[in-house]
Amino acid sequence: METLVCKNITKSYEKGKKALDRLSFSVPAKGILAVIGRNGAGKTTLMRILATELMPSSGTATMNGIDVVKDAVKMREMIAVLPQESRAVNWMTPLQTILSYLMYRGMDYSEAREKAHEALAGIGMTKLEKTLNSKLSGGQKRKVLVASILASDAPIIFVDEPTTGLDPISRSELWDMLKRLKKTHFVFLTTHYLEEAEKLADTICIIDEGKLKGIGTLGEIRKLVKYQYSIKILEKGKKVKINEGEEVTGEDGFAQIMTTEKEADRLSSRFIKEKVRFSINPMSLEDIFYYVVKKPINAEEEAKDYGTWF
C-alpha cells in the first residue's frame, strides 16, 4: 500500500486567503515525487502538512495508510525532513552535523558514527569530515545536510528546494545523491528547476495558486497539453499566422507557438526560407509548466539551452 493520498487538503493561514485549495490526488509513494510551482504556489505548505508540521484547515492525507494528522506520531517515525531554509551550522564539522542529527533522531552513538562515515564517503567528503562547515562551499554544505537525512533510517524523505542556488556541478552531484536515495526511499521533492523534475521524478505535481494543476508521470503530464512542439520566435513583435496551435507572448515580447508536428514542420520550413530566427523543440516540462500556469517562457533563455536555428 505504498500510496500518498490527499483528499480536499485546504490550508488558510489568514482568513479568506487559501494557500492550498482542495488538493485531491492519489499517487504511488515510491521513487521521487517532484512538486513544482511558482513562488507562493503552496509547495512548502503541502510538504509541511504531509510532514506533520502543519495542520490542514480541512481535508485528509494518508501516506501508506497512515493519517498525517491522526497518526502524526507514527508518521514522524517514518520521515526525515530537510526544510527550505535549513543551513549547516558554521561552527560544526560535517561529521558532527550528521552525527548530531542521527543521535537527535534516537540512533546510538556507535551506529550514528558508522552511518555518518558511510554517508560522508558516499558524497566524497571523507577528507573534509573534520573541516568546519564555515569553510565549505555552499554546495558542500547542502550536500552535508542531504547526507544527514540520507543516513537516517527514515524510509520517507522530504526535501524542500535542496538544489536552489547551487552551481550546475553541485546540483548534478546532488541529483546523483537523490537518484541513489530514491531506490530505497520515497522522496518528496520541491524544486524550481523543471529540468530537475524532468530528470529525477517518477511523479510530477504542478501546483499554482494553491490549486492542483496536474499530477502524474511525465507522460501523463504531457497529456495536459494538446500540442507536441514548441517554437520560439526570437524576433520581437514578429507576427505569424498559424493554422493550428496556440500562440502566447512572453513578457519579453517574444512569441511562443505551441503546435502539432505537421504545423511545426510547415512553420519551420517557412522561417528558414524567410531567415526568421527561431528555436524549435518538443514540448519540455518547462513548456508544459508555463502552458499550464499560463505564463509564457523567456525565449532567449530557452534558445541558450536547446540550441537555436537561424
Ligand SMILES: Nc1ncnc2c1ncn2[C@@H]1O[C@H](COP(=O)(O)OP(=O)(O)OP(=O)(O)O)[C@@H](O)[C@H]1O
Ligand atoms: N506562515 C505563514 N503565514 C501566512 N501566510 C503564509 C505562511 N506561510 C506561507 N504563507 C502563504 O501561503 C502561500 C503559499 O506559500 P508556500 O510557502 O507554501 O509557497 P511555495 O510554493 O513553497 O513558495 P516558494 O517557491 O517561494 O518557496 C503564499 O501565499 C504565502 O504567502
Ligand SMILES: [Mg+2]
Ligand atoms: Mg517553498
